[in-house]
Amino acid sequence: MSDSDPQLAAQLKFGEPHAARIWNYWMGGKDNYESDRAAGDAVAQVYPEIVIMARESRRFLIQAVRFLAAEVGIRQFLDVGTGLPTMQNTHEVAQAIAPESQVVYVDNDPLVLVHARALLANTTAEGTTTYVHADYHDPENILAEASTVLDFDQPVAVMFMGVLGYEPDMDAVRSIVTRMLADTASGSHLVLWDGTNTSQAVVDGANRLAESGGVPYILRSPDELATCFAGLELVEPGLTPINLWRQDDPNTKAIDAYGAVARKP
Template sequence: MADGQLPPPGSELSTEIQFDVPHAARMWNYWMGGKDNYEADRAAGDAVAEVYPEIVVMARQSRKFLIRVVRYLAAEAGMRQFLDVGTGLPTMQNTHEVAQGVAPESRIVYVDNDPLVLVHARALLANTTSEGVTRYVHADYHDPEKILAEAAEVLDFDRPVAVMFMGVLGYEPDLEVMRSITGRMMDAVPSGSHMVLWDGTNTSQAVVDGADRLAESGGVPYILRSPEDLASCFEGLEMVEPGMVPITQWRPEEADAEAIDAYGAVARKP
């Protein structure tokens, strides 16, 4: 959505939206330089950036990681079906734009449980090609069965699917629950499918301090995990080179890409 298209307080579309409480998707949008955010989001975002300025870099690098990963999956791994779980607000180069730019027939299902993202769903549903399909499922990632049932209206689960968790599972405090979610999703897709996962990591004191400041500012706490914990979600899958690395260093376009406190990987289901 363009600037000024966020629903104002009191509008029909705003009934489920809390304007005075910092909101994860809107804060991320703010850090990425977007305009789909409110004063509470900007205040909390500034508070986090005050102790961890790198959060702005992380936000913008996460989108570059998505672009590289989806381009790899479509161009090199032959993926034509994408299930983007916890998609957040639309911004530059969304999954369907990248995938359909490589393979116009690509089919994409976005999943989110956020009412604000639902408000923005029309933007997500804008196909970039006549051959492709783009849909939106309103569901929580804690309910993989609902996600899979609704996604099956668009995706063929007898053919490989790329399942994506892009910086969203840190809102689940229990690692075993996180592993269960990814495991249940990957159990439902066939051989040749891929999983993509990245999340913030506890790899510096500064990022830990930033997460603490987020909670203090009223935002939903975000659980930072070790790269080893994130890698455990890929059990039974075959890692694609270079494995679990800082997202800036996953097949970077710049040879001297610096590490950041966010790790990710891509893996294939054998």
């Protein structure tokens, strides 16, 4: 970040726990501070599986993007609420398979905006990687901005990777997803996962996160998350713990996060 960004710098409160930086810490990244590590450790004390969840969430992203790029032929990706870049980001996975892939990242976080500059420099000659600074509560604005890069007359993969838990109203979550997909072409896909209230330990972890000053994260039931896929065709194996999605090891223990990939008819 340069000195020419005083307004942006004022928004970056390094002494307060920050959702994207806490997640970056759990994933083993380096873009976090003491306040983030303290909040992250507080959660891990009561729910140590959070570190597994964070890293398995990236496996799910990689698996889903590979499937869409290699098996379905999707060449356009709209990654909403992307967070801080770590390893194997959406554009890296997609463009490794199809160099011409067009990837638009969306986030409303000023810290992510700073790091997006690195993302923007990391693209193939044939493809495009860009960033829209917007809030997922305004899908129409996101679609308008993304349409300068993406062709919505062709299939698009719309991705919400563990971010809709920051919206407390489930009706609002369903509205966001529906509005984001409304103008996409047939053959577009939704990729979505979120944390679930499927164990007492994860509920305790969510409570500890809020107590530590982090942004509260609302855990939902798998049945609630399933309503986000209404009217879509679920890809096998359907809505499942993310670490079991296309997982061949029968001994893998399910984690408290469910996700799916689904096709728009």
